[in-house]
Every structure is written in C-alpha cells, then in structure tokens.
Amino acid sequence: MASKTQIYKEILREYDALRTEEAAQLRQRREAIYRRLPRLREIEDELAMLGIQTAKLVLQKPAQIAQAAQQLQTAQKNLQAERLQILEDAGLSPKVLEMEYHCTKCQDTGYIGNTPCVCLKRRVMDRIYDQSNVRRIIKQENFDNFDLRLYSDKVSKKEGISPRENATHILRQSLAFVENFPESGENLLLYGATGLGKTFVCSCIAKELLEQGYVVLYLSAGQLFRKLEEIRFSKEEDPEREEWDSEILDADLLIIDDLGTEFATLFTTSELFRLLNDRKLQNKSVIISTNLAPEQITNQYSDRVTSRLQEYKVLKFFGEDIRVMKKYGQSIEKESYHS
Numbered sequence: 463m464a465s466k467t468q469i470y471k472e473i474l475r476e477y478d479a480l481r482t483e484e485a486a487q488l489r490q491r492r493e494a495i496y497r498r499l500p501r502l503r504e505i506e507d508e509l510a511m512l513g514i515q516t517a518k519l520v521l522q523k524p525a526q527i528a529q530a531a532q533q534l535q536t537a538q539k540n541l542q543a544e545r546l547q548i549l550e551d552a553g554l555s556p557k558v559l560e561m562e563y564h565c566t567k568c569q570d571t572g573y574i575g576n577t578p579c580v581c582l583k584r585r586v587m588d589r590i591y592d593q594s595n596v597r598r599i600i601k602q603e604n605f606d607n608f609d610l611r612l613y614s615d616k617v618s619k620k621e622g623i624s625p626r627e628n629a630t631h632i633l634r635q636s637l638a639f640v641e642n643f644p645e646s647g648e649n650l651l652l653y654g655a656t657g658l659g660k661t662f663v664c665s666c667i668a669k670e671l672l673e674q675g676y677v678v679l680y681l682s683a684g685q686l687f688r689k690l691e692e693i694r695f696s697k698e699e700d701p702e703r704e705e706w707d708s709e710i711l712d713a714d715l716l717i718i719d720d721l722g723t724e725f726a727t728l729f730t731t732s733e734l735f736r737l738l739n740d741r742k743l744q745n746k747s748v749i750i751s752t753n754l755a756p757e758q759i760t761n762q763y764s765d766r767v768t769s770r771l772q773e774y775k776v777l778k779f780f781g782e783d784i785r786v787m788k789k790y791g792q793s794i795e796k797e798s799y800h801s
C-alpha cells in the first residue's frame with residue numbers, strides 16, 4: 463500500500479502532466495488559427511510588446527508614469543477588441559486562444575490557494591477507495607429513469623399500502639434528501655430484500671450530489687471493512703496511518719451499500735460504530751442500505767450501533783424483485799391488466 467504522501471505526490475504529478483498537455487494543445491490550436499488568421503499573431507506579438515513596455519514604466523519619472531500607463535492601457539484594449547472581432551467574424555469563441563482546463567475552479571492545479579480542490583479530494587478518494595465502478599453505475603442509474611411502474615399497485619395487506627405507493631414515498635424522500643443537503647445533516651437507512659431498488663436509490667442520490675460538486679464516497683460494506691482492515695493491520699511503518707481513513711470522515715456523503723453482507727467480526731462492529739459516531743459529531747450524512755431488518759442489525763452489530771441508527775430516517779422497501787420484472791419485461795401493469 464502506497465503511503466498517502468506518495469499518493470498525493472503521484473496525483474500532483476498527474477496534474478502537472480495534464481497542464482503540460484493542455485498547454486501543448488493550446489499551442490497547436492493557436493498555430494492552426496494563426497495560419498488562418500495571421501493578424502491574430504501580430505496582435506499577440508504587439509500585446510507582448512505592450513506588456514514589456516508596461517513593465518519598464520517603473521523606470522520612468524513618476525510624473526510621466528500615469529500618462530504613459532493610460533496610453534498603454536488604451537492600446538491594449540484596442541488590440542483585445544480587434545482580436546475579439548476577428549474571432550467573432552471567423553465564427554470562433556474567444557476561448558479557443560485560452561487554456562482549456564478540466565477543472566476551472568483550480569485550473570488543474572488541485573488547489574485553490576492552500577485549500578485542496580474538490581477534484582483533488584475526489585482523485586485521492588478514487589485512488590484509495592477505487593470508485594471507478596461507481597462512476598460506471600451512476601451513468602445508467604439516476605432519478606430520470608426511476609420507473610415506478612415496476613412496482614405493483616396492489617395494496618399489501620401487511621404494509622397497508624402498495625409497493626408503488628411506497629416507492630413513490632421513497633422517491634420523494636430521496637429527492638428531499640438531495641434538496642436539503644448538506645444543511646439537514648440527515649441520514650438514511652434503506653432496508654428491504656434484495657432486488658427492490660435500494661442500490662438504485664443510492665446511485666441516484668450519489669449522482670445528483672456528485673454533479674452538485676460534493677465529495678461522495680460510495681462503498682459496499684465489504685469494500686469498506688477490507689480497506690479499514692488493510693489500514694489498521696498494515697505491517698508497514700507509516701507515520702500517517704492514523705490519518706489514512708480521514709477521507710471516510712471527510713467526504714460530504716458516505717454511502718455504505720449492502721451492510722450485513724460482509725463477514726462481521728468484533729473489528730467490523732467497533733469500526734462501524736466509530737465511523738457512524740465520528741460522522742455524526744461532524745454533522746455529516748451517511749446513507750446505509752441493508753437487507754437486515756432493524757432487529758437483525760442489533761443482533762449482528764451492537765446496541766451502540768443500533769442506537770446511532772435510531773436517528774436515521776428509515777425507508778423500507780417491499781414488494782417483488784424489480785430486477786426480474788426488468789429482465790423479462792413483465793411489466794406489472796400488463797399482469798394486472800390480464801387478471
């Protein structure tokens with residue numbers, strides 16, 4: 463396992479490479495445009511000359527500086543206006559002569575002043591807790607294709623409402639969670655059998671918040687505990703080991719998918735409590751999805767974990783496996799039509 467310093471160094475090198483690449487692309491772009499519109503090259507040279515003259519101003523007598531500066535500024539403005547006009551006439555955006563950054567916030571440096579940019583935090587997180595899978599999933603799964611028709615509209619005797627009504631309620635609660643994020647500091651516990659859309663809802667929320675610029679860490683319970691174990695029991699001497707899991711606490715939203723499917727030990731129980739507790743102290747949200755009913759959670763983990771989870775908003779999923787419906791195209795509507 464590479465140390466955190468190594469990972470940061472590696473990533474900052476990637477940013478350097480990225481900027482070098484972008485600068486090379488800009489040079490190529492400029493060359494191509496200047497060949498087509500030679501006046502633009504002259505303008506750039508003239509602007510560079512004006513820059514040198516401006517720098518030399520300080521060497522002049524104070525009385526002359528103000529007037530000379532004014533003249534230089536006017537000349538500069540005229541050249542810039544002319545350049546803009548030439549580009550416009552050629553149907554080009556003024557941006558073609560500028561650097562094109564992946565992240566405009568930090569201009570691909572990873573930092574805004576001394577503060578790490580969101581894009582840097584995400585890269586670190588991606589590196590430590592492989593998130594590439596998540597990006598793939600959330601491409602397909604988002605609120606736009608939340609299909610309520612997959613849920614039956616027959617009222618469940620046990621629950622008193624139909625799975626579809628229930629799914630509508632869950633959809634509303636999930637949208638409210640996104641809307642009130644992060645101020646509400648709300649936590650969600652999604653529970654119910656496999657194949658009812660829990661992971662789907664997690665992905666929808668993750669996608670929305672990632673697009674809004676939040677740092678979202680999305681892990682299956684198995685991944686999460688494996689990583690924590692790796693960190694805690696690493697034999698390597700790493701002075702930063704204590705800070706290794708700071709990303710887990712630092713993320714704006716932590717999603718733990720499929721809690722209860724991992725191999726539960728004393729270690730996982732105490733780590734889970736520590737995590738939930740630390741995030742609560744920082745007023746940072748957690749979403750947990752699980753197949754376990756609340757009483758099973760108490761059995762598998764501890765009363766301490768259960769007491770933390772009591773503060774979570776519970777969204778219970780029930781009904782038939784919607785993945786089967788999707789796969790075989792047996793829309794429930796068709797079914798109820800025939801019966």
Ligand SMILES: [Zn+2]
Pocket residue numbers: 565566567568569570571572573579580581582
């Ligand atoms: Zn950035």
